[in-house]
Amino acid sequence: MKKVLVVGGGPAGLSAAEALAGLGFEVYLVEKEDKLGGLPVKESRYKLFPYEKSPEELLNPLAERVKEKVRVFTGAEVEAVLTDRPPFDVRLTNGETLRVDALVLATGVKSFDPTRKGELGFKLVNGVVTNAQLEAMLARNELKEPGSVAFVFCVGSRDLQLGPSYAHCCSYGCAHAGMLALELKRRFPSARVYCFYTDVRTCSTLERRYYLLPQREGVRYVRGRVARIYEQNGKPVLKFEDTLLGRPSELAVDLAVLVLGLEPSEGTKKLARLLSLKQDESGFIAEEREGVFVAGSCKGLLTLQEALTDGKATALRAALYLKGEKT
Ligand SMILES: Cc1cc2nc3c(=O)[nH]c(=O)nc-3n(C[C@H](O)[C@H](O)[C@H](O)COP(=O)(O)OP(=O)(O)OC[C@H]3O[C@@H](n4cnc5c(N)ncnc54)[C@H](O)[C@@H]3O)c2cc1C
Secondary structure, eight states: OOEEEEEOOSHHHHHHHHHHHHTTOEEEEEESSSSSSHHHHHHOOSOBTTTTBOHHHHHHHHHHHHHHHSEEEESOOEEEEOOSSSSEEEEETTSOEEEESEEEEOOOEEEOOGGGSGGGOTTTSTTEEEHHHHHHHHHTTOOOOOSEEEEEEEETSSOGGGOGGGOSOOSSHHHHHHHHHHHHHHHSTTSEEEEEESSOOOOTTHHIIIIIHHHHTTOEEEESOEEEEEEETTEEEEEEEETTTTEEEEEEOSEEEEEEOEEEOHHHHHHHHHTTOOBOTTSOBOOOBTTEEEOGGGGSOOOHHHHHHHHHHHHHHHHHHHTTOOO
16 A cells, blocks of 8 residues: 655645545654644634634544544654655654655744844733734633724735745735734724734635624724834834825824734755755745645645645645556
């Protein structure tokens, strides 16, 4: 029986592994964290669009199905690929060496480090948090009624000041912030909730639920990049240019939420190096080669739903290859 190793147990890796096992291949999956589920389980603590379910509710059933059919190694990584062509001998950091006929890379992304944009006040200004931190507060019911909240979109995305490798859009930020802004407005109807955006990218069916509906329920969208956040009287003050009105302005709020961009994970960069795969300017994997398939956001940012679908599509391409058919 042909064997496949899936590297990365996030949404894309899990859906690829499940599909490959369902198609009759012997599948291994290696995940560096102790838990399966990827970035949503690690960082998003509250709920995921478009499903509006918690990461655990959404991804645990998939992880359980995978564990039934696939040999899963958690807390381990690929240390070395000892052969250049298939079959690949792959050494893991847990001491196992696996011989497999194909590899599916699904090593995903990590969040932008907001301390790199010191001007936005993360860890320096009271009341500045990340979107992941806000989710954790909502999940634990820890958020006291705020008078005002501002979401700052595109922190570490579409930002050429950081260099050409930060030109990409994070794909999830606009809809994610729209969902959380609406949630705040519904929980705290008298709170003033603002979204500071570059331009809103809520594609297809996301537009109605996560851009139009928040506005209808009172979330105010302000077009303009926030240049600086400073502290006054213990609260964050946003300095920005309203690019529709064409004038600089300031706004004091109780809570400023930085909507963080995503970039290739260290694992993505490491696997690209180990397998000599081209990376684009942002570091995403930009090619596949014989026996090596790339799934999910390690090749460019996808929403969760897209990552799940792409995992299945990649599994199908790998299966056709393993059956000797051209893809
Ligand atoms: C705070 C936050 C909230 C979000 N909310 C939403 C939302 O509501 N809806 C939505 O559509 N998207 C959301 N996203 C985006 C979503 O997380 C991504 O679309 C999704 O995680 C992409 O899945 P993936 O499998 O491609 O990658 P990942 O989720 O990054 O999974 C990659 C996996 O590979 C593992 N890995 C990495 N390197 C190695 C290695 N060398 N060896 C073994 N394992 C390795 C990682 O530990 C990880 O488990 C959110 C993101 C964040 C940060």
